[in-house]
Amino acid sequence: xxxxxxxxxxxxxxxxxxxxxxxxxxxxxxxxxxxxxxxxxxxxxxxxxxxxxxxxxxxxxxx
Numbered sequence: 887x888x889x890x891x892x893x894x895x896x897x898x899x900x901x902x903x904x905x906x907x908x909x910x911x912x913x914x915x916x917x918x919x920x921x922x923x924x925x926x927x928x929x930x931x932x933x934x935x936x937x938x939x940x941x942x943x944x945x946x947x948x949x
Contacts, residue, residue, distance in 0.1 A: 892916055892932065899925060 895914035903910040910925035
């Protein structure tokens with residue numbers, strides 16, 4: 887996944903983010919997987935996950 891893959895994605899805030907917007911995580915579906923970023927720094931670092939890795943991460947959180 888490259889920066890170009892993230893140009894036209896739609897970012898969604900986590901339903902677990904705080905109401906005042908200070909602790910927000912955003913997720914986007916992108917070519918080759920999913921991307922995660924801090925909504926307070928949209929130009930900052932983006933974590934990228936393959937779909938299987940993301941599914942395992944979410945399953946671990948739920949367990």
